[in-house]
Amino acid sequence: MKGLTSVSEVVAGMHCAVRLYLDRDLPAAESPRYTVAKQISYHLGETLDSDRIWDEITTVLPLIEPAMRVFHDSCIGACQVREWPVPVETDVMVESGVLGIRGMVDKIFDQAPYFAITRSSDAPANGAYMSDRVRIACFAACVHETLDLPIESGYIEYIPSGALRTCVPQPRDRRAMVRGIRAAQRIHAGEIPKRPLMAPCESCPHEDGCASRKGKRLSDLM
Numbered sequence: 001m002k003g004l005t006s007v008s009e010v011v012a013g014m015h016c017a018v019r020l021y022l023d024r025d026l027p028a029a030e031s032p033r034y035t036v037a038k039q040i041s042y043h044l045g046e047t048l049d050s051d052r053i054w055d056e057i058t059t060v061l062p063l064i065e066p067a068m069r070v071f072h073d074s075c076i077g078a079c080q081v082r083e084w085p086v087p088v089e090t091d092v093m094v095e096s097g098v099l100g101i102r103g104m105v106d107k108i109f110d111q112a113p114y115f116a117i118t119r120s121s122d123a124p125a126n127g128a129y130m131s132d133r134v135r136i137a138c139f140a141a142c143v144h145e146t147l148d149l150p151i152e153s154g155y156i157e158y159i160p161s162g163a164l165r166t167c168v169p170q171p172r173d174r175r176a177m178v179r180g181i182r183a184a185q186r187i188h189a190g191e192i193p194k195r196p197l198m199a200p201c202e203s204c205p206h207e208d209g210c211a212s213r214k215g216k217r218l219s220d221l222m
Contacts, residue, residue, distance in 0.1 A: 003100070003188070004095055004100055004101055004102040005100055005101050005102070005181055005184045005185060005188070006101070006102060006103055007101060007102070007103030007135060007138040007139065007142075008103070009180075009184040010101055010134065010138055010177060010180035010181050010184055011131050011134050011135060011138075011180060012180070012184075013179070013180040013181070013182075013183030013184040013187070014131075014134055014176045014177070014179055014180030014183065015131065015180075016195075016204070017183040017184075017186070017187060017193035017194075018193050018194070018195045018206075019204055019206060020183065020184060020187060020193075021187050021192065021193050022206045024187065030061070031120065032061060032064050032065065032068050033068075033071065033120040033160075034120040035057055035060055035061045035064065036057055036064075036068060036071055036072045036075060036120070036159075037075060037118055037119065037120035037157075037159035037160065038106075038118055038120075039053055039056050039057045039060060040053055040072070040075050040076065040079060040159055041106065041107075041118040041157055041159060042090060044079060044084035044086075044157070045083075045084045045085065045086035045087075046086075048076050048079060048080055050072070050073060050076050053072070053076070054069060054072055057072065071160070074160065075159050075160050075162075077162075078159075078160060078161055078162030079159060079162040080162070081162055082162060082164070084157075084164065085109055085116075085155070085164075086109075087107035087108055087109050087116070088108055088109060088110050089107075089108045090106060090107050090108075091104055091105075091106065092104065092105050092108050092146075092147075093105075093146075094139065094142035094143050094145075094146040094147065095142050095145065095146055096138075096141040096142045096144075096145045096146075097145065098141070098145065099138075099141055099142075099177075099181060100181065100185070101138055101141070101142060101181060102142065103138065103139060103142060105117065105139050105142070105143060106118040106157070107155075107157075108143070108147070112150075112152065112153070113151075113152075113153045113154050113155050113166060114143060114147075114149045114151060114154075115139055115140075115143050115151070115154050115155070116154060116155035116156070116157055116164075117132070117135055117136065117139060117154065117155070117156055117157070118157045118159060119132060119156060119157060119158050119159065120159060120160065121158060121160065122158060122160045122161050123158035123160075123161035123163035123165065127165065127167075128156050128165050128167045130173075130176065132156050132167065133167055133169060133170075133173040133176075134173055134176050134177050134180065136153070136154040136156065136167040136169055136173070137169035137173045137174050137176075137177045138177055139154060140152075140153070140154055140169055152168060153166050153167055153168040153169070154166075154167055155167070
């Protein structure tokens with residue numbers, strides 16, 4: 001189906017539609033942290049060979065800073081202290097025609113929870129971050145429709161912490177998901193979004209060009 005909104009756009013739109021609007025023409029770039037976490041994730045459930053995985057990482061991202069080996073080794077150490085479920089398939093494209101969204105889910109399992117997403121952030125003290133709960137809500141709908149599986153929850157792999165969290169989407173998570181979908185769809189339709197009242201500006205690369213002009217529409221800045 002054409003015109004589907006990506007899960008990453010849903011999460012960005014849920015947080016701040018203005019940032020999603022400003023990011024729309026920027027080239028997609030994978031962070032080195034995610035490259036490390038993702039490659040380690042492929043090997044969870046087997047003996048983690050640090051040198052072999054690092055060689056794979058430098059193949060995937062040849063210009064990665066050698067200093068990232070410290071982060072890599074820390075992740076390996078954290079992930080070695082527990083057992084991990086082994087997927088039947090990785091990197092599966094799934095979509096929901098009902099919601100108009102799609103994305104690549106990191107892992108599919110043969111029993112519940114039937115899927116997992118991989119994150120490069122440290123795990124929170126309890127539960128999961130709001131953005132990750134929304135990702136789980138999105139992928140739960142997509143995996144259910146694409147693979148016809150009875151989805152009630154999903155795993156979140158917080159690789160730096162060696163943590164595996166089970167997330168059951170709640171109504172608040174699905175409301176945030178719907179808000180993000182609508183924001184992304186409006187931007188795709190050509191609408192210029194307004195800055196939200198509680199925008200997360202402190203972590204935004206567009207802060208200097210956006211947050212300093214509070215209360216104005218983007219159309220007034222162009």
